[in-house]
Amino acid sequence: MLEWGPHSVLPSSPRLIQLAEEAGISDSWTSAAGAARRRYVYRAGKARALPGSPFGIPFSTALSPFGWLRVLTEPFRSNGGSEEESVKDFFQRRLGTEAARILADAMVAGISGGVPEDLEMASFAPAVAEMERKHGSLFKGLISRSRPKGVPFRGTGTLKTGMQSLPEALARGLGEAYQGSNTVTEMYRENHQWNLSVEGAYSGDTDGFDGVVLATPSAVSAKLARPHNLRLSGLLESISYASMVLVQIAYDASKCRFKPDGFGFLVPRQQSLQILGAIWSSSVFPWRAPSGRDLATVFMGGTRDPLLGERSDEEILERAIPDMQRAHGSGFEADWCEVGRAPVAIPQARRGHGRKVYALRNECSLLDGLELAGGYLDGISLENCARSGQWAAERLLQETSS
Numbered sequence: 001m002l003e004w005g006p007h008s009v010l011p012s013s014p015r016l017i018q019l020a021e022e023a024g025i026s027d028s029w030t031s032a033a034g035a036a037r038r039r040y041v042y043r044a045g046k047a048r049a050l051p052g053s054p055f056g057i058p059f060s061t062a063l064s065p066f067g068w069l070r071v072l073t074e075p076f077r078s079n080g081g082s083e084e085e086s087v088k089d090f091f092q093r094r095l096g097t098e099a100a101r102i103l104a105d106a107m108v109a110g111i112s113g114g115v116p117e118d119l120e121m122a123s124f125a126p127a128v129a130e131m132e133r134k135h136g137s138l139f140k141g142l143i144s145r146s147r148p149k150g151v152p153f154r155g156t157g158t159l160k161t162g163m164q165s166l167p168e169a170l171a172r173g174l175g176e177a178y179q180g181s182n183t184v185t186e187m188y189r190e191n192h193q194w195n196l197s198v199e200g201a202y203s204g205d206t207d208g209f210d211g212v213v214l215a216t217p218s219a220v221s222a223k224l225a226r227p228h229n230l231r232l233s234g235l236l237e238s239i240s241y242a243s244m245v246l247v248q249i250a251y252d253a254s255k256c257r258f259k260p261d262g263f264g265f266l267v268p269r270q271q272s273l274q275i276l277g278a279i280w281s282s283s284v285f286p287w288r289a290p291s292g293r294d295l296a297t298v299f300m301g302g303t304r305d306p307l308l309g310e311r312s313d314e315e316i317l318e319r320a321i322p323d324m325q326r327a328h329g330s331g332f333e334a335d336w337c338e339v340g341r342a343p344v345a346i347p348q349a350r351r352g353h354g355r356k357v358y359a360l361r362n363e364c365s366l367l368d369g370l371e372l373a374g375g376y377l378d379g380i381s382l383e384n385c386a387r388s389g390q391w392a393a394e395r396l397l398q399e400t401s402s
């Protein structure tokens, strides 16, 4: 099974679980193999395991001993970065220069395809920023974190039927009211209601709606909002997205010198690889590849290489396969590959993003019956996107029923 978008979830609440239950597919949740707890960073020519807890630090070569010693002083560091502090500055302040250069770089590439000096910590990882505010230390925050209730698996999980099966089941539940595969080209106001002009299977103009949630990428929402609020449109337009290129590779892990036995590895810059990292898909979710075969999903592009998606499949594979060979050592051989492109993949919460979101919400509140939702507003994980949509719908219901 090939996933071209989100592969898995790491829930901090039962929100997605409840959504799947409402869609009638709660049986489809499954947990990742135990190996998924092991995560790697590529440094100095090798994928190196990250410690699973502070007790594993002496055995990890992901950072130098000096780098780890500095990390261990984290609980004694004083608090207080600026509101718009970058992810890099936050890591540097709390965990040291080496952690910022290796760990922050790898983490940001893996989550958002961005770079840590561009992104705002409070918007990129609000839960981590909150640990500092609440507990005075990330270590203390991690220790006091409790397992979310109502989640049927521990840690990472996925839908056996594929991540796409959740929106598909939700759409099925709406019956004829669901009109997917349509492009909204315009929104206009008539008799205190919103009308949409659509192209596609149901092309034409819709009947009036009391309320609309714009859950499209920010550039599309900007275009639709432009005739109604120019400032809102400008703010939406100013949010940039990273593009992503994915390469699915079938291979035989048993032949590799380095045997994948974890979730995957991430690559900080300056490590002479061009890929951002890879998920060992069949090591995390064994049914994703036929028995005796292995599957890896390589992530490339992002803001490190924004034009990569314009290159041919051959050129992309010429970069991906040698990098995978370097990371896995001799014996890595691609038996089969497929390239996928996501030109507008992940919104970048650049410095000043929190301020921008505040202004966006204010401008949007000036328009009756209109709400915004999406990863650029409330966080990019699937859980946050689901929450964003639910909040927007609740606000609309409240507004239109009052």
Ligand SMILES: Cc1cc2nc3c(=O)[nH]c(=O)nc-3n(C[C@H](O)[C@H](O)[C@H](O)COP(=O)(O)OP(=O)(O)OC[C@H]3O[C@@H](n4cnc5c(N)ncnc54)[C@H](O)[C@@H]3O)c2cc1C
Binding pocket: 004, 005, 006, 007, 008, 009, 010, 182, 183, 184, 185, 215, 216, 217, 220, 244, 246, 342, 345, 346, 373, 374, 375, 376, 379, 380, 381, 382, 383, 385
């Ligand atoms: C490669 C990749 C891997 C990821 N992995 C994970 C992961 O493992 N776990 C995780 O939690 N998150 C992951 N994410 C992040 C997560 O998938 C996204 O942040 C999330 O799906 C974004 O949701 P959204 O609703 O904001 O936007 P989208 O999912 O982009 O939804 C926007 C919708 O608007 C529609 N649309 C666009 N234009 C129009 C128009 N004119 N008219 C009508 N409809 C329109 C689109 O068709 C689309 O359905 C990943 C993202 C990517 C790209």
